[in-house]
Amino acid sequence: MSANLSTQTFKPYTGEKARISRAYDYLILVLALFLFIGSFHLHFALTVGDWDFWVDWKDRQWWPLVTPLMGITFPAAVQAVLWGKFRLPLGATLCVAALSIGTWIARIFAYHYWNYFPINMVLPSTMLPSALVLDAILMLSNSLTITAIFGGSMFALLFYPANWPIFAMFHVPVEAGNGQLTLADLFGFQYIRTGMPEYLRIIERGTLRTYGQIATPLSAFCSALLCTLMYTLWWYIGKWFATTRYLSNI
Amino acid sequence: MKTLIKGSHYKLNPSMVRLAHHLCPRGYERIQLGSPENGQKDYYGRNNITTVRPEPVEGHHQTPLKCIILLGLIFSVYMLTMQPVMAHGEKALEPFIRMRTIQWYDVQWSKQKFNVNEEINVSGKFHVAEDWPASVPKPEAAFLNISTPGPVLIRTERYLNDKPYMNSVALQPGGDYNFKVVLKGRLPGHYHIHPFFNLKDTGQVMGPGVWLDIAGDAADFTNDIQTINGEMVNMETYGLGNGIFWHSFWAVLATAWLLWWVRRPLFIARYRMLQAGMEDELITPFDRKIGKAMLIGVPLLVFAAYSMTASKYPKAIPLQASLDQILPLPAQVNAGVVNVETVKAEYRVPERTMTFTLKIKNGSDKPIQIGEFATGNVRFFNKDVPKPELGSSESMTSSEGLSVDNAAPIQPGEQRTMTIAAKDALWESERLDGLINDADSRIGGLLFFYDGTGERYISSLTAAVIPKFN
Numbered sequence: 035m036s037a038n039l040s041t042q043t044f045k046p047y048t049g050e051k052a053r054i055s056r057a058y059d060y061l062i063l064v065l066a067l068f069l070f071i072g073s074f075h076l077h078f079a080l081t082v083g084d085w086d087f088w089v090d091w092k093d094r095q096w097w098p099l100v101t102p103l104m105g106i107t108f109p110a111a112v113q114a115v116l117w118g119k120f121r122l123p124l125g126a127t128l129c130v131a132a133l134s135i136g137t138w139i140a141r142i143f144a145y146h147y148w149n150y151f152p153i154n155m156v157l158p159s160t161m162l163p164s165a166l167v168l169d170a171i172l173m174l175s176n177s178l179t180i181t182a183i184f185g186g187s188m189f190a191l192l193f194y195p196a197n198w199p200i201f202a203m204f205h206v207p208v209e210a211g212n213g214q215l216t217l218a219d220l221f222g223f224q225y226i227r228t229g230m231p232e233y234l235r236i237i238e239r240g241t242l243r244t245y246g247q248i249a250t251p252l253s254a255f256c257s258a259l260l261c262t263l264m265y266t267l268w269w270y271i272g273k274w275f276a277t278t279r280y281l282s283n284i
Numbered sequence: 285m286k287t288l289i290k291g292s293h294y295k296l297n298p299s300m301v302r303l304a305h306h307l308c309p310r311g312y313e314r315i316q317l318g319s320p321e322n323g324q325k326d327y328y329g330r331n332n333i334t335t336v337r338p339e340p341v342e343g344h345h346q347t348p349l350k351c352i353i354l355l356g357l358i359f360s361v362y363m364l365t366m367q368p369v370m371a372h373g374e375k376a377l378e379p380f381i382r383m384r385t386i387q388w389y390d391v392q393w394s395k396q397k398f399n400v401n402e403e404i405n406v407s408g409k410f411h412v413a414e415d416w417p418a419s420v421p422k423p424e425a426a427f428l429n430i431s432t433p434g435p436v437l438i439r440t441e442r443y444l445n446d447k448p449y450m451n452s453v454a455l456q457p458g459g460d461y462n463f464k465v466v467l468k469g470r471l472p473g474h475y476h477i478h479p480f481f482n483l484k485d486t487g488q489v490m491g492p493g494v495w496l497d498i499a500g501d502a503a504d505f506t507n508d509i510q511t512i513n514g515e516m517v518n519m520e521t522y523g524l525g526n527g528i529f530w531h532s533f534w535a536v537l538a539t540a541w542l543l544w545w546v547r548r549p550l551f552i553a554r555y556r557m558l559q560a561g562m563e564d565e566l567i568t569p570f571d572r573k574i575g576k577a578m579l580i581g582v583p584l585l586v587f588a589a590y591s592m593t594a595s596k597y598p599k600a601i602p603l604q605a606s607l608d609q610i611l612p613l614p615a616q617v618n619a620g621v622v623n624v625e626t627v628k629a630e631y632r633v634p635e636r637t638m639t640f641t642l643k644i645k646n647g648s649d650k651p652i653q654i655g656e657f658a659t660g661n662v663r664f665f666n667k668d669v670p671k672p673e674l675g676s677s678e679s680m681t682s683s684e685g686l687s688v689d690n691a692a693p694i695q696p697g698e699q700r701t702m703t704i705a706a707k708d709a710l711w712e713s714e715r716l717d718g719l720i721n722d723a724d725s726r727i728g729g730l731l732f733f734y735d736g737t738g739e740r741y742i743s744s745l746t747a748a749v750i751p752k753f754n
Binding site: 092093134149150163198201205210217225233 | 438511
């Protein structure tokens with residue numbers, strides 16, 4: 035079909051064809067939404083996991099490093115397909131929006147109603163600002179290289195400041211047990227997690243101590259560098275594993 | 285069966301008829317589409333057919349029905365016999381770890397029936413075994429926890445050796461500790477609760493458990509905390525509205541971006557246009573303007589919100605990740621008054637009896653008797669010695685399970701070699717007898733001596749176990 039199309043011979047669908055084509059759009063969109071809610075949420079839960087589950091895991095070093103790094107994967111792969119085959123600059127936003135839906139469903143039903151944790155203890159982070167910028171850079175540049183370098187970097191660098199308005203208030207200090215804790219730490223102490231002892235938290239561990247107390251920017255820039263590579267890797271994963279060959283039969 | 289196909293001499297077999305039933309429930313009409321007169325072909329592309337409506341094949345429709353009924357029966361039996369799960373895996377950890385790491389004793393609960401918002405505490409003591417298993421990492425990070433089905437209680441305070449502490453702590457093998465955890469009822473219900481230690485890289489070593497009943501209304505629960513700045517916050521709802529606001533804010537923007545693209549024809553139309561070289565029409569100049577606005581506007585919004593938040597919470601601190609340091613108490617177990625050396629331990633499988641040969645030296649100034657042997661939360665009592673107060677803790681007890689070969693009290697200064705036997709089915713029901721199949725088949729436990737005044741002396745036992753199968 036399409037291989038023989040040219041600007042001169044191209045005729046847009048009209049009538050019944052246009053209606054069927056539109057119905058197909060909605061069908062794919064709905065399926066994609068459920069697919070990404072399930073698969074991206076599962077991927078995110080398995081890779082980012084506790085850093086996103088619990089308020090007392092959202093530290094300055096690992097949380098801003100791991101979350102964007104694992105969060106850029108599906109957006110890159112889906113962008114490769116939606117941009118490469120359809121020039122649709124919404125792959126990242128679609129994926130992250132689906133992730134947000136899945137995450138909120140899990141936090142409300144699994145963590146709150148099923149396991150009784152207060153929802154504020156399991157508030158998810160947001161990557162929507164990062165995803166919007168990633169989509170915009172891809173659309174404006176139409177370049178894998180530029181999107182990987184600048185989009186990937188922005189995806190990581192925007193993560194911590196975009197989430198600080200949500201989580202800063204959990205870092206207010208309280209006095210407890212003859213020591214100083216954040217409210218987030220106190221959540222971890224008070225609301226009992228049988229399988230999650232305090233020592234399991236991978237927080238504030240690392241070798242960023244020689245830079246005073248500015249661990250977060252260093253972590254964010256490290257994540258930015260890694261995100262450029264991760265973006266490229268997952269772009270090609272998306273490109274290799276996705277196909278539009280069935281469209282040729284239409 | 286009356287269906288025949290002429291010309292091909294082809295008889296329909298029952299499976300074909302079933303297929304016809306499936307493909308066209310009104311099979312008669314569909315199969316008749318082909319007729320020898322007009323040369324049309326039938327549904328399967330064959331000529332010259334004479335078709336009679338196929339009769340139902342006996343059993344064809346009944347099979348799925350039977351399957352559904354069978355599944356329904358299985359499901360019903362399952363549903364009718366369903367019971368709540370009450371275990372926390374107390375018996376799952378290998379016996380040698382349960383018996384030779386954290387050795388709990390004197391565990392007490394202040395109350396077992398209380399209301400939402402009411403505080404209770406669990407207190408007790410534990411000895412960290414000297415003979416710590418080689419395959420278990422040393423307890424350099426241990427967390428005194430409470431096994432609950434979710435936070436039905438909250439933990440408001442916790443003490444180790446009377447010192448408050450919040451994080452994990454390093455324990456010393458051979459050390460003695462006391463503990464207290466203050467809990468507050470949050471959700472009404474009937475719960476089986478244990479104190480236990482999460483040991484890093486090992487697992488959960490359970491202490492004795494009890495049933496707790498929390499009455500009242502969950503909606504009445506409050507948990508107000510004062511920050512260092514003096515602000516009172518409700519932990520149940522703190523930050524929730526703010527979090528929902530920011531998630532919604534970005535969700536609205538993202539939805540607008542998605543709708544901007546979704547409102548136009550998407551996949552097939554755009555694919556065809558892209559293939560036709562009409563890429564420029566897919567991204568219009570106005571799209572590009574919106575993209576540029578997004579590229580500049582989103583980071584500006586992010587940093588504006590970040591700056592406002594940073595100025596609102598100037599005293600925010602990083603998450604705290606320290607390890608608490610609390611030294612053990614002066615020796616409570618193996619305190620040097622009564623010394624015990626384990627010569628040999630045998631486990632007789634058919635009799636479910638653990639027999640120890642011990643060399644005991646009484647260094648106290650009063651005659652003493654062996655009153656109890658405890659291991660893995662199972663307590664064996666000597667019926668000839670007054671039983672101590674058992675308290676509210678429902679440790680598995682064998683009230684007459686401990687016997688000694690010489691019941692005469694051990695006199696001050698006397699050294700005696702004795703054989704004691706701990707016999708009960710609890711060895712099996714608590715899965716402690718699995719020790720003989722473990723990679724490390726050494727046993728550990730605490731031996732309690734009493735003098736005539738009720739003074740108690742505790743010694744630890746440890747030995748390799750030799751199984752006897754007959």
